[in-house]
Amino acid sequence: MAKALYIDYRKCTGCRLCELVCAVFHDGISNPARSRIKVMKWEAEGLYIPMSCQQCQDAPCMNVCPVKAIYKDLELERIAVDYDKCIGCRSCVAVCPFGAMNFNVHDRKVFKCDVCDGDPQCVRFCEEKAVDYVDPDEVSILKKRDAALRVSRAGKEASAMIAQL
């Protein structure tokens, strides 16, 4: 099975290099408005969350498309747009629950993450690996390890506090 993007927003430093390299890789142009990935920020709290396509199993964009221009590419486990069929109605933009389907006002086309055909540039350039490319079944294992460690640490801290009483 193909890999999937895994975003751990806690690791994001908010630099937005992913946006830059995404736009340059796909369009040869620096412009975050052309990026498939976008870091949403709440600067006053120091909160940065990269948002990109989840490549849904039951993808609303695919379901809503009136001309069936959006299809599932099983080889790369991605939802893709067939631009020969796309009529630019933007129903997919309206329906995506993550805001991950975009509309490019310069070329007047919808666009979304295509995992750079298997070598996602956002992952390649992110030194922190806030955006990573992993086996989809590994994501929950990674999260389990992380959570287990937190539970264990919390337990130790609690025992230490009790011991001090």
Next chain:
Amino acid sequence: MPLDRKIAYIDLTTGDIQTKSIPLDVRRKFLGGRGLDAYLLYNHTNQGCDPIGPDNTLMVSGGLLCATCASATARTHVMAKSPLTGLLGSCNMGGFFAPEMAWAGFHHLVIKGKADHPVYIYIHNGKIEIRDARALWGLSVTEAQWAIRDLLSDQEVKSMVCGPAGENLVRFANVMTGIKNAGGRTGMGCVMGSKNLKAVAARGTMDIHIAHPKEALEYNKRFIDQIVSAKVNQTQGTLGTPFIWGATNSWGGIRCRNFQYNQCEYADDIEPERIDEIATETMGPYHMTGCFGCQVHCRAQYKIPDGPYAGRYDEGPEYTSQGAFGGETDTPRATTVLTGNHLVDQYGMDNLETGSLISWAMELYELGIITSKETDGLDLRWGNDEAVIEMIDRICHRKGWLGDTLANGGVAAAKTIGKDSFNYLIQVKGMSNLHSDERGTPALALNIATSSRGSDHLRSRPAIDLYHLPEPVMRKIYSSPVPYDGPLSSEHTEYIGKPWQVFWHENCYMAVDCLGICKYHTTFLGATLPNFEDWARVIYYNTGLQFTPQEIWEIAERCNNMERLFNLREGLTKDDPEKGDVLNHRYHDEPTRRGAPDVVGRVIERDKFLQMRAELYEHKGWDENGLPKPETLKRLGIDTEPSHLL
């Protein structure tokens, strides 16, 4: 193309706005950013203009590579005549403002005049408007930025603002963007305040075509690999710049009690590891954050752990805040440093200048030159944390006699205070020193004495001089891109060869500032990091412009000479204690009292210092008085300035 980004001339008095293209031959001469700003400053201000009058001109810019696919092109540069020094005013900050301005269509703004009520400038996809900012006047740095987003109903707007310090015409007020990205030194926020200009806001979605996108992308990756593999940047990315303070303090290169000591004792509470602990406790394990496109991520996020401002969120502190509110005032407590840092961030006031002036006032208080009468009862003794925090507030709001006096800057304050207060003021050209003590490092002393904007570590500091690099390595670095076969010494206490190093770094840092990239991405703290050769390629891949490394060097020389011409026009003479290329007498007369064996007991020897300075002038093609020789100006093509090309 980055080259089609425009320049706008904005007259706040009349409301007139003109936009122009930047001609290619001007780009080839000055690139952009600080270099082109220096040209514009010389051409658009009249000799002797009042820095806080409508005639002063404020330049705001991004570098040539701003928002391209080069790495870390986040820097915003701002220039004007300085209300602090009366000479060159210049500052540079990271964050996200300049790239946003570039996506909105502009690389350079030239702002003249004075609005009759508070305004802000809004730049949006090729259009510029002057808007009412009466509702924003009085707001803090972050309050103002969030309020602008709400006014424009757009959370993606990036703004550079002046805070209350700028409004109150504190002579060392900053321009600020984001939480703590500060255009510090020389009072560019004060110039904004004097023009009734609260903010410049930008929002852009315009394309910047990359000349050779594939190569630019791959070169960026190569750059990043090189940059993050440098140990110094890995440490920056973990502990931020506080690690520098920690290292220099343990060695003996930090000012303590103004200039009485060169090391701060009992400083465990503000050591980098302690600051990191607080950041981890308050913001979690992933608390480092970065500027646009940068993988160094050198600043921490934190909340103030306790005290009257407990729970307030901020970023940093930079090592400058450790120095300003910990070391110099001998208040090495984390809460004081983090609170002081937060206050200057919110007020938009230079942390270095603020801390330096407070510690100067503390020394004057100790000596009895000022008393509790001048301090309005505030006990300005060394180590008084509350007094330091109180003074920050008083300076910003010009409260009390001393607050108001210090807000005018050190040289003006010394005239008001009188007696021999000036002798204790640690400044060059009217700007206070960094928190560092350069008595053990002649190269660094020469750097601060001759820097174009006054005492400064970011214009020509040969910081790698402290690494004791093997001579062949030094030779390799310093004999490219132009040949040099004169003396070089790996010994940081030496005087020989240092002028060339200062000259080399001055050109290196000028080039960086013209390109709009960060100094952590060049030969500043890391000896292995990119410089001229790499820039020639990165400029070509991103813009299509072809330069040789030697040509970039020459551009840097040209821009440095433009800054010198401006300073000379505004009255710089080489030996003037207020405006010259000289150090405070204490550098020469008072030996260091603490630190490692290679630091303790050292002074900068006067005659050797003057010899270094003369040598540096010679390298620069200046005469013995520090004036650029006619043939130098001719060689650089700036012998007929002002030439009004733009």
